[in-house]
Amino acid sequence: MAADPKDTPVTDSAGLLEASGLVKHFGPVVALRSADLRVRGGEIHALMGANGAGKSTLVKILTGALTADAGTITLGGRTRSFHTTSEARKAGLVCVYQDPSLLPDLTVLQNLKLTATPLSTFKRYLVELGLEGFDLQTMPRELARPTLSLLDLARALAIEPQLLLLDEITASLPADLTVRVFNVARQLRAEGRSVIFISHRLAEVSALCDRATVLRDGKTVGVVEPAQGGEERIVKLMLGPVADLVAAEAASPTAPATGAVAVEVRNLKAGTLNDVTFTLRFGEVLGVAALEGQGQQELFDCLAGVRRPEAGQIVVGGKARTFRHPADAIRAGMVLIPADRLQALLRQRSVRENIALPLVSRFSRWGPINPRREKRQVEKAVKRLQIDTRVQSEVRRLSGGNQQKVGIARWLVGGFQTLLCFDPTRGIDIGTKRQIYGLVKELAANGSAVLLFTSELPEIQLACNRVMVLFGGNLVDEMPAAEADEQALLRAAHGLPAEADVEREA
Amino acid sequence: MSTRAVTTVRLVQQHSILVLIALLVALAGLIEIIRPGAVNANWVSNILEFAAPLGILAAGQTLVVITGGIDLSVANVATAAAYIMASQAPYGVTRGIVLGLLVGVAVGLVNGVGVAVFRVQPLIMTLAMGLVVTGSLNVYSQAAIRSVPGVPAVIHAMGSATVLGYVPVSLFLWAPLAALLIVGLRSTGFGRLLYAVGDNLEATRLAGVRGWQVLLANYAACGFLSAVAGLVLAGTVNAADLSLANILLLPSVAAVVIGGTSIFGGSGTYSGTVVGALILTVLNSVLTLLDVPDAVKQILYGAIIVLLAAAYTRVLSPE
Numbered sequence: 060m061a062a063d064p065k066d067t068p069v070t071d072s073a074g075l076l077e078a079s080g081l082v083k084h085f086g087p088v089v090a091l092r093s094a095d096l097r098v099r100g101g102e103i104h105a106l107m108g109a110n111g112a113g114k115s116t117l118v119k120i121l122t123g124a125l126t127a128d129a130g131t132i133t134l135g136g137r138t139r140s141f142h143t144t145s146e147a148r149k150a151g152l153v154c155v156y157q158d159p160s161l162l163p164d165l166t167v168l169q170n171l172k173l174t175a176t177p178l179s180t181f182k183r184y185l186v187e188l189g190l191e192g193f194d195l196q197t198m199p200r201e202l203a204r205p206t207l208s209l210l211d212l213a214r215a216l217a218i219e220p221q222l223l224l225l226d227e228i229t230a231s232l233p234a235d236l237t238v239r240v241f242n243v244a245r246q247l248r249a250e251g252r253s254v255i256f257i258s259h260r261l262a263e264v265s266a267l268c269d270r271a272t273v274l275r276d277g278k279t280v281g282v283v284e285p286a287q288g289g290e291e292r293i294v295k296l297m298l299g300p301v302a303d304l305v306a307a308e309a310a311s312p313t314a315p316a317t318g319a320v321a322v323e324v325r326n327l328k329a330g331t332l333n334d335v336t337f338t339l340r341f342g343e344v345l346g347v348a349a350l351e352g353q354g355q356q357e358l359f360d361c362l363a364g365v366r367r368p369e370a371g372q373i374v375v376g377g378k379a380r381t382f383r384h385p386a387d388a389i390r391a392g393m394v395l396i397p398a399d400r401l402q403a404l405l406r407q408r409s410v411r412e413n414i415a416l417p418l419v420s421r422f423s424r425w426g427p428i429n430p431r432r433e434k435r436q437v438e439k440a441v442k443r444l445q446i447d448t449r450v451q452s453e454v455r456r457l458s459g460g461n462q463q464k465v466g467i468a469r470w471l472v473g474g475f476q477t478l479l480c481f482d483p484t485r486g487i488d489i490g491t492k493r494q495i496y497g498l499v500k501e502l503a504a505n506g507s508a509v510l511l512f513t514s515e516l517p518e519i520q521l522a523c524n525r526v527m528v529l530f531g532g533n534l535v536d537e538m539p540a541a542e543a544d545e546q547a548l549l550r551a552a553h554g555l556p557a558e559a560d561v562e563r564e565a
Numbered sequence: 566m567s568t569r570a571v572t573t574v575r576l577v578q579q580h581s582i583l584v585l586i587a588l589l590v591a592l593a594g595l596i597e598i599i600r601p602g603a604v605n606a607n608w609v610s611n612i613l614e615f616a617a618p619l620g621i622l623a624a625g626q627t628l629v630v631i632t633g634g635i636d637l638s639v640a641n642v643a644t645a646a647a648y649i650m651a652s653q654a655p656y657g658v659t660r661g662i663v664l665g666l667l668v669g670v671a672v673g674l675v676n677g678v679g680v681a682v683f684r685v686q687p688l689i690m691t692l693a694m695g696l697v698v699t700g701s702l703n704v705y706s707q708a709a710i711r712s713v714p715g716v717p718a719v720i721h722a723m724g725s726a727t728v729l730g731y732v733p734v735s736l737f738l739w740a741p742l743a744a745l746l747i748v749g750l751r752s753t754g755f756g757r758l759l760y761a762v763g764d765n766l767e768a769t770r771l772a773g774v775r776g777w778q779v780l781l782a783n784y785a786a787c788g789f790l791s792a793v794a795g796l797v798l799a800g801t802v803n804a805a806d807l808s809l810a811n812i813l814l815l816p817s818v819a820a821v822v823i824g825g826t827s828i829f830g831g832s833g834t835y836s837g838t839v840v841g842a843l844i845l846t847v848l849n850s851v852l853t854l855l856d857v858p859d860a861v862k863q864i865l866y867g868a869i870i871v872l873l874a875a876a877y878t879r880v881l882s883p884e
Contacts, residue, residue, distance in 0.1 A: 385771050395771060397771065402771070405761050405764040405769075407832050412760070416757070417772050419754030420772050421773070424754040425758070426755075428752045428753060469772065473772075473773075
């Protein structure tokens with residue numbers, strides 16, 4: 060495919076990595092048809108693509124975890140073919156993945172020794188990532204996920220790679236830590252080294268990357284400069300012909316709703332969550348914005364009956380409820396879509412069984428199943444969510460986006476009044492994201508209530524009528540979606556007073 | 566892997582039961598080669614008669630393994646049920662049968678409470694309960710009974726009589742039971758939940774399933790089926806001693822594994838287990854025919870289970 064003729068200013072324009080015509084089959088499934096990727100020295104290069112476009116396969120081939128069926132890879136002018144990740148590592152090519160890779164039951168120091176990581180450089184990068192004074196005797200098991208990601212990054216940096224791959228590392232990072240990762244990436248670029256950056260967040264890509272290679276259906280379909288208004292072009296390339304369709308579904312933010320009260324939360328307290336009071340109405344999507352660990356997890360868990368609150372009341376339909384089990388919450392019409400879709404899915408079971416699970420969950424439904432009625436209901440939900448059912452015998456074979464859709468389809472069949480979405484689009488491509496937000500809005504328009512937490516602040520405006528901001532376990536701000544741009548939310552989420560608030564009170 | 570190899574693997578994955586049936590036929594063919602004329606209606610009748618108690622015992626085991634557990638007390642329960650039935654039969658055969666079955670349900674319920682409510686590992690819970698059952702049975706036999714009890718005629722007929730010359734009576738119990746389990750696992754809410762709980766307990770909780778109810782009912786069902794197997798076995802061998810079913814513990818697990826049920830839970834069928842039980846019975850018949858010493862039998866038995874288990878992980882699960 061034709062590369063963009065315009066060159067971005069880079070310190071060294073010689074190609075560091077050149078991969079061309081890569082092909083990879085898994086049995087009858089073609090993961091890569093013809094993937095090209097050219098990364099210059101001193102460049103931060105984004106690798107973009109919807110779920111299932113072949114990004115992971117390409118990364119695995121580059122790092123030696125998989126071997127390509129056809130195609131060539133040259134690194135620093137030499138043709139290379141890595142058969143193991145340690146070969147790639149020796150050649151100066153390291154990848155940091157979304158999921159932490161430190162062994163949980165060895166101390167951090169023992170982990171480093173295991174991978175022969177130079178300690179002095181590791182410590183230097185720890186400081187640059189804002190982890191100065193970190194105790195190397197800590198067990199990874201006791202650490203929070205964002206910290207583990209930073210440790211992984213420092214470990215990769217410690218061997219001073221020529222080419223660093225960051226595979227969705229920012230997906231589990233709060234905004235403040237993402238900034239630190241960006242700074243380190245820019246520093247590598249300044250030193251003439253290169254970074255391949257993979258993220259579903261377009262804003263991150265346009266802020267950080269010099270160029271972006273876009274994959275679709277296992278093929279490189281274009282190379283774009285995201286900084287110069289290339290975002291829309293990236294989306295169009297990623298989605299292909301369906302781009303306009305999904306763009307139409309994600310409309311502008313809607314006005315605050317005035318339906319009847321669905322849920323009233325009074326002085327709720329649980330773990331980090333400290334005395335939160337709010338009202339959720341039918342017909343609205345209420346957004347929750349917060350940095351990592353501000354009590355949002357506890358809030359959703361209490362509402363879904365996964366966890367018992369220490370104090371406070373949850374009033375549904377005018378009655379104070381005590382949820383001892385998620386079944387109690389479900390009976391009261393409250394259902395949860397968790398961030399980790401595999402937490403909610405039966406991986407070995409079929410799409411149909413996964414979606415129909417709420418139909419048999421109660422003791423009174425243990426008897427014979429009416430197959431025709433079940434099939435009809437499941438098919439309706441599958442159609443409404445446009446779930447790709449080519450591989451429906453086992454849910455684990457579906458792509459991440461389709462898995463999440465199955466998790467949502469379950470409740471279209473099971474029935475609910477209030478949908479609790481906890482970061483439902485984590486690690487999902489932009490096309491599916493827009494579909495999910497489109498559905499959420501449609502459900503609210505049809506009279507349901509939706510409480511939606513998302514770790515990606517710009518998405519709040521895509522779906523919500525109203526937003527509340529949690530900070531330190533307290534509700535610190537509430538605003539209509541129209542005012543909730545990323546800047547306003549970031550200020551509030553960091554516990555700073557909003558400019559608009561100051562004006563309003565004056 | 567070439568496309569053709571992939572297609573073959575697919576075919577095997579989707580129809581693994583056919584492969585098992587082919588194995589069964591091959592074993593029968595082997596017998597026919599070793600001793601021409603040996604495979605006849607009478608032989609088939611014998612195989613079915615001996616496979617029935619194992620098949621029913623492995624039915625309970627299948628249910629438990631599908632939920633990701635294992636029940637190591639099935640053989641002890643079967644033995645206890647048979648012994649109590651036989652020792653109580655003098656006071657009324659119906660009373661004996663009902664008491665025997667009740668013992669099975671009771672032990673199953675205790676297993677279920679341990680696993681589902683107190684979250685004891687199924688392996689530990691059922692192993693310990695097996696010991697408790699065997700110990701209690703010994704105490705009972707010394708306290709209540711002077712001599713080894715005889716098996717009532719109706720149970721003997723149930724376990725070893727045939728109708729129309731060749732059809733074992735026990736088949737009239739086993740076949741409907743098998744049909745009920747195969748259909749029930751596939752298309753009842755309870756069956757669905759067994760797979761769901763075995764696949765991902767946390768997910769079922771989020772979907773509003775009270776997992777302890779499912780597990781409790783399931784272990785009780787396993788206890789009941791074990792007791793039924795014990796009664797049938799007592800009829801087949803026409804005796805009810807204190808170690809009646811003990812040799813069937815490992816075969817009950819083996820039949821389940823050979824039948825393709827994942828030991829990690831979440832998948833499997835009873836039809837597979839039925840074929841597994843038949844394969845084990847025919848294998849035993851081959852080895853007996855070859856006059857293989859018991860030690861060699863055990864070696865072959867173990868080796869075949871390992872081979873099949875390895876085949877399943879390599880060929881049948883894609884990851």
